[in-house]
Structures are given as structure tokens and as C-alpha cells.
Amino acid sequence: MSNLPTSWARCSLGDLIENIEAGLNVKCEERPPEKGERGLVKISAVTWGRFDESQSKTLPSDAMPGISKKINQGDLLFSRANTLELVGASVIVHDIKKELYLSDKVLRLVISDGMKSWVNYALKTQAMRKAIGEASSGNQLSMRNISQDKLKALELPIAPLAEQRRITDKLDTTLARVDALNDRLARITPLLKRFRQSVLAAATSGRLTEEWRARRDELELSAWHRTNLRSCIKSMKGGASPKVEDYSSSGTLALNKGDIKPYGYLNSKKNKKFLPKSFVESNSTKIINPGTLVVTLRDLSSKADFLGLI
DSSP states (O other): OSSSSSOEEEEEHHHHEEEEOOOOOOBBSSSSTTTTTTEEEOOOOOOOOSSSSSEEEOOOTTTTOGGBOOOOOOEEEEEEEEEETTTTEEEEOOOOOEEEEOTTEEEEEOOOOOHHHHHHHHHHHHHHHHHHHHHEEETSOOOOOOOHHHHHHHHEEEOOHHHHHHHHHHHHHHHHHHHHHHHHHHHHHHHHHHHHHHHHHHHHHHHHGGHHHHHTTTSOOOOOOOOOGGGSSSOOOOOOOOOOGGGGGGEEEOOOOGGGTEEOOOOTTTTTOOHHHHHHTTGGGGOOOOOOOEOEEEEOSSSOOOOOOO
């Protein structure tokens, strides 16, 4: 946030916030509320740039949340707790049909309407995301939390009001197009998945090459046959099971269950985990060499990080 235009200024978020309103910590049914029911918003409702009212859970019928905790159109919501990557996510509620209330992890920032959109966009910038991460506390690998005092102390750039409106209007238009493209891509992904499955099924059943075989029937081709996976495996090894305290900030890259996707290997740059030399040396047989076939032996809800190796 250096080298600001001369007409711009810096100020703390606390100078712009009229009030911070926290929500409830109530045991709920883990499903979105239906018509006539009230719900509590989850942190995932404010995580991905747009308010998602489906990310909510149902309050008990006898719960008395209070009208002051109700989420309304136009509210600026802020996630005070989440992973390091997602803590401090913010959204403006543009559309809401369900009767939802603030949770203890989702705050409402009461800011003047003229500044609300600017603050929401400013909180999403790389500089502010870095500042929020540094101001948050908690376990590096799990839940982080930012206090209200640390939140108020965050500094952000402020443009003159007329320039703010021009910038936020342009961002509204541009990012709406980006959201529309993302929605289209989301619809395409299942189609691509089904196409991949169809191609794989055709390839491994012989249908993909049946025309080729018909044209080359004069050749003596080996007949297809079925076998079981066991007969194809020369050796199989289980992976290591490091604890949270075994990880380090550098060292040998650890392959975790989340890195294995249905159609390929994905190593997230944001969520890399490393193991120190001492751990690697004591688990040298678990090292993955090029060409190794890696399969998940547990589903993604499992707490085990490492995979079975073939």
C-alpha cells in the first residue's frame, strides 16, 4: 500500500467502523433452515466472495437469537475465524431469502453505506490479506482467529469519495463478469468429468479400438482378458503418519491425501507441508520416487495424511 496518489490517505479500519456486532454460539441442526425456520450462518457463507445463504444451519425451535443478530440485505459480514488462507473473508449481503442470524465467528461491520463497498474490496486485496494473516493468531495448520482490536488496527488506503464510487462501480461490473464465467465453468466441470469417465471406460473395455481391430483383423493381436489388481502389483507399501508437530516450515515436501485428485496429481502451492530431515531419514522407505503409482486408501474425511503406495 505504498506510493498512494497524493489525494489518497491511510486510516485504520477502526476509524471507519461505527460498531462491530458478533453473533451466537448455539448448537444447531447441520442442515440449512427450511421455510418458517431460522438459521445460523456458517463461516463458509462468507468465504468465496459472494454471500451464500445455503451455507447455514438450523437453529432449535426454542432458540431466541434476538432481532439485532438477524442478517439483512446490505450487511457487511466478516469472518473472524477460519484457516490462515481464509480468515478475514468479507462479503456484502446482496440477496437473502432465509431468516439467518450471525454466528459467533461471523461479525457484522457497521460502516456508512458510502464506505461499505470500498472497505469490502480493500479487505480482499493481497496487502490486506497479508496484514490480516499476520494479525491473526492460532495454529498455523488449522483455525486462525483475529480479535476485534487487531481488526480495528488494520490500516487501509482511502480514496476521495467520488473516486471511490468510480472504482467500486468498475469493480462491481468487472467482477460480476468474472463470477458469471466461474458459474459457467462450474457447470462445465461435471460434463468434463463424465466425458473423461466415458473415454476411460471405452479405452479399458476395447470399444475405443474396435474399429481399428476390424481394419487390422489380418494381424495376430493378443486377446484381451480380465485379471485382478493383485496380480499386477509387485509390491505395496503404506505411507507414514506424521503428527501435526512433525511438520516443519521447510525440508522434504509431504504428499497428503488432498493432493490426489480423480484425474491427476495436484500439489497446492498455498497448502504445502514439509517434513524435517530427521523424520525423512527414519521413514526412508516411504519416499515416493518418480513413476510411483499412488492411491488413496482412505476417504478425504479421514485424519490420516499419507497414502498407500503401489
